[in-house]
Amino acid sequence: MEEQVLNTAINEDEPYLINMGPQHPSTHGVLRLVVSLKGETVKNVVPHIGYIHRGIEKMCESLTYPQIIHLTDRMDYLSAHINNEAVCLNVEKALEIEIPERVKVIRTIMAELTRIQSHQLFWASYGMDLGGQTCYFYGLRDREKVLDIFEETTGGRMIVSYSCPGGLMYDIHPNFQKRVNDFIKYFRSILWEYDAILTGNVIFRERTIGIGKLSLEDAVSYGVTGPSGRASGFSCDIRKHDPYSAYDRVKFNEVLFTEGDTYHRYLARIEEMKESMNIIEQLIDNIPEGPYTVKMKPVLKLPEGEYFQKVETARGELDVFIVSDGNKYPFRMKFRSPNFVNLGVLNHISKEFKIADLVAIAGSLDFVIPDIDR
Amino acid sequence: MNKTELAEYLKTLGFECEIREGRQFTEAAISPSGLHDLALKLKEDERLCFDFLVCITGMDYMTDFGAIYHLRSTKYSHEIVIKVRTSDRQNPEFDSVTDIWKSADFLEREVYDLLGIRFTNHPDLRRLFLNDSWGFPLRKDYVDDSEIATS
Numbered sequence A: 001m002e003e004q005v006l007n008t009a010i011n012e013d014e015p016y017l018i019n020m021g022p023q024h025p026s027t028h029g030v031l032r033l034v035v036s037l038k039g040e041t042v043k044n045v046v047p048h049i050g051y052i053h054r055g056i057e058k059m060c061e062s063l064t065y066p067q068i069i070h071l072t073d074r075m076d077y078l079s080a081h082i083n084n085e086a087v088c089l090n091v092e093k094a095l096e097i098e099i100p101e102r103v104k105v106i107r108t109i110m111a112e113l114t115r116i117q118s119h120q121l122f123w124a125s126y127g128m129d130l131g132g133q134t135c136y137f138y139g140l141r142d143r144e145k146v147l148d149i150f151e152e153t154t155g156g157r158m159i160v161s162y163s164c165p166g167g168l169m170y171d172i173h174p175n176f177q178k179r180v181n182d183f184i185k186y187f188r189s190i191l192w193e194y195d196a197i198l199t200g201n202v203i204f205r206e207r208t209i210g211i212g213k214l215s216l217e218d219a220v221s222y223g224v225t226g227p228s229g230r231a232s233g234f235s236c237d238i239r240k241h242d243p244y245s246a247y248d249r250v251k252f253n254e255v256l257f258t259e260g261d262t263y264h265r266y267l268a269r270i271e272e273m274k275e276s277m278n279i280i281e282q283l284i285d286n287i288p289e290g291p292y293t294v295k296m297k298p299v300l301k302l303p304e305g306e307y308f309q310k311v312e313t314a315r316g317e318l319d320v321f322i323v324s325d326g327n328k329y330p331f332r333m334k335f336r337s338p339n340f341v342n343l344g345v346l347n348h349i350s351k352e353f354k355i356a357d358l359v360a361i362a363g364s365l366d367f368v369i370p371d372i373d374r
Numbered sequence B: 001m002n003k004t005e006l007a008e009y010l011k012t013l014g015f016e017c018e019i020r021e022g023r024q025f026t027e028a029a030i031s032p033s034g035l036h037d038l039a040l041k042l043k044e045d046e047r048l049c050f051d052f053l054v055c056i057t058g059m060d061y062m063t064d065f066g067a068i069y070h071l072r073s074t075k076y077s078h079e080i081v082i083k084v085r086t087s088d089r090q091n092p093e094f095d096s097v098t099d100i101w102k103s104a105d106f107l108e109r110e111v112y113d114l115l116g117i118r119f120t121n122h123p124d125l126r127r128l129f130l131n132d133s134w135g136f137p138l139r140k141d142y143v144d145d146s147e148i149a150t151s
Helices: A002-010 A056-060 A065-072 A077-095 A101-129 A133-154 A176-199 A202-208 A216-221 A226-230 A262-284 A338-343 A346-350 A355-364 A369-373 B003-012 B032-044 B104-115
Strands: A016-020 A032-038 A041-048 A305-313 A316-324 A332-336 B017-021 B026-030 B052-060 B065-072 B079-086 B093-095 B118-120
Touching (some): A032 A355, A041 A346, A056 A065, A056 A332, A065 A077, A077 A101, A077 A305, A077 A316, A101 A133, A101 A176, A101 A262, A101 A355, A133 A176, A176 A262, A226 A262, A226 A338, A262 A355, A316 B052, A316 B065, A332 A338, A332 B052, A338 A369, A338 B104, A346 A355, B003 B026, B026 B032, B032 B079, B052 B104
Parallel strands (some): B093 B118
Antiparallel strands (some): A016 A032, A032 A041, A316 A332, B017 B026, B052 B065, B065 B079
């Protein structure tokens, strides 16, 4: 009997299955990966998702458009404002409402602040995944400053619900411009620390350079968007290709690399924070005067038809697709969430790497699980 | 190509599909039997080159089931929508496009999970979010006993 057990344990042809998650710290939420191993080498990764599936698409079918805004916060909670904006832009497009310039500019500034704080948290937790606890404290120290700006203007720290169809819920706080300017000045002066502690770290570089390579063809075929796709050279920045809000009047570079490995997915996010700061600097001192919202009807009924809006969240392309039958509720609401599609590539890029690399690869795709499950 | 040029060019390809210029995109409605051939042509044709499958939306039109495919070309950055419908409510089935775009794997599983539309030739068609005994919540005739979504 004992001999048999030993034999199965050392049988090299049998794949060895282990569960990573759903409570594993490096999966950043309830993502369960069933990993087939041969020795330490990953042979296959099967993601099991749905632990926090809330049926947001189904719930939308019995909610009005202004109510739906508050659900979208809870998908990718690190890009909450950008999710709000996506639904608002789509509803405004359907109703053919012209939005005040002031709203467009404020939305863009808020979206870029959202992107910065999201990438800060990515940097913080990615460092921690790979064994650098200090990163977490440094990252959160700076992220707190952005959240304070959000709190002062919107009342919420993560779940902001600041946009609404027709404009903004309320005007910006009188301190807003000063605080954003102070933050940009502070963050520019301190960003070198990020490189000093992690980007240039020998252990970190050994663990990320050349790991989990994703070619351009595969990035397009798997539909990997956002910084993860751009690290493979996939030019997919919606802000450049199909500008919305105030992105058509600012100058910024689309961060593109060709290497497509874990290290460059990380680097793309660091570079994007700098670009986001450039965008904010161009807008913050020239916020046009005017109303912060247009007067909307109390009940919004979208004309019959199909409406599609794409935006660039911190993780990639979010599409909101509304099919309306002329009612105050949508007939069908579809969210193409970037994380869900990006998850599809995990198995492909982590094959034949070691199990310790799987943590680095999964971390570099920067998953937010509620966005996958919806 | 812009919307009109795209529609004109599609008409020359000789597929039995209904081509229409929508408000945002050119739309092609095709029967389930012609879906895979059209999808393959859209990707392989040198002037179209639709290499990025953006999303698949499963639809329940009360009488029919359908799927809406949003495609984009990374080379020419034009976009197109393919629509397919079936009136078979008992056993709705479409051909899988996983062999053309790899992202279809997860997107089709999601449609199957929430609407019960099967995709033939899909390599691994299992439930994604919900367990096997759960109904298909995005169907319009779904009975929400627990009032999770409609209370």
